Amino acid sequence: MQRVVDTPLARPQQVRIAPERGTIPWLLQRVTAYGLLVFLAVHMWFNHYADLESGNRLTFEIVNRRFQLYPVLYALNDIGLLTFTIFHGMNGVRNVAYDIFTNATLRRTITIALVIISLVALWDGSLTLLALMQMPTTAAR
Amino acid sequence: MMSWLLHRVSGLVLSAYLLLHIWDLRAAQRGAASFDQALTTFQSPFWKVMDLLLLLAVLFHSLNGIRLLLFDAGMGLRSQRQLFWLAFGLTIAIFVFSAVMVFSNLPGAAEAVR
Numbered sequence: 001m002q003r004v005v006d007t008p009l010a011r012p013q014q015v016r017i018a019p020e021r022g023t024i025p026w027l028l029q030r031v032t033a034y035g036l037l038v039f040l041a042v043h044m045w046f047n048h049y050a051d052l053e054s055g056n057r058l059t060f061e062i063v064n065r066r067f068q069l070y071p072v073l074y075a076l077n078d079i080g081l082l083t084f085t086i087f088h089g090m091n092g093v094r095n096v097a098y099d100i101f102t103n104a105t106l107r108r109t110i111t112i113a114l115v116i117i118s119l120v121a122l123w124d125g126s127l128t129l130l131a132l133m134q135m136p137t138t139a140a141r
Numbered sequence: 142m143m144s145w146l147l148h149r150v151s152g153l154v155l156s157a158y159l160l161l162h163i164w165d166l167r168a169a170q171r172g173a174a175s176f177d178q179a180l181t182t183f184q185s186p187f188w189k190v191m192d193l194l195l196l197l198a199v200l201f202h203s204l205n206g207i208r209l210l211l212f213d214a215g216m217g218l219r220s221q222r223q224l225f226w227l228a229f230g231l232t233i234a235i236f237v238f239s240a241v242m243v244f245s246n247l248p249g250a251a252e253a254v255r
């Protein structure tokens with residue numbers, strides 16, 4: 001029969017657990033995934049499928065007119081979609097890169113490159129959204 | 142393993158597409174005519190096929206993603222394999238349905254069937 005020996009080593013030790021650095025990106029990846037299910041569904045329906053006297057062809061005028069129907073809703077949805085997809089996509093690429101590469105310097109370089117790409121894409125995508133929302137339709141001219 | 146690999150591969154494809162999509166929509170910044178011309182390019186059969194492949198990646202990544210979100214919430218952990226095949230099956234079913242819809246609506250498809 002085994003005897004439990006109460007030695008200092010056998011006593012439970014107090015261990016301070018620092019929060020993992022990857023926790024926030026992990027959580028944000030989940031939060032953006034939930035958001036994308038909504039934003040993407042709204043975007044695909046209104047920008048690509050819903051037929052507003054348009055026939056089959058999508059044109060600048062139709063996209064612009066749709067934006068003017070519910071400007072706040074579309075603007076919030078597409079800004080949310082842009083932000084969430086860029087974060088979810090680039091953080092996903094970072095996760096894959098971390099699976100492949102173990103070198104700390106290389107990992108940091110990849111992260112910095114992805115942050116720069118994300119900021120450029122966010123800036124450029126926002127300009128496109130503004131252009132689609134602001135330009136008057138041909139019919140309104 | 143297969144789920145993990147397919148999720149990563151489809152994620153990489155979608156990330157590349159995201160940057161391409163933001164890039165091609167820049168045409169809107171140059172005006173309506175430029176935007177319409179860019180959209181016309183994507184009406185060709187080649188881009189329809191590309192659209193379908195994109196849909197395949199979107200479907201699998203999102204359905205398998207929902208499966209992963211369920212696991213995070215502590216649901217379905219004992220049915221991981223079954224849920225993978227459910228996500229995979231739904232992906233294929235919706236993809237085939239969409240492919241039939243797209244190709245039957247291509248210009249000239251109606252005449253070809255007759």
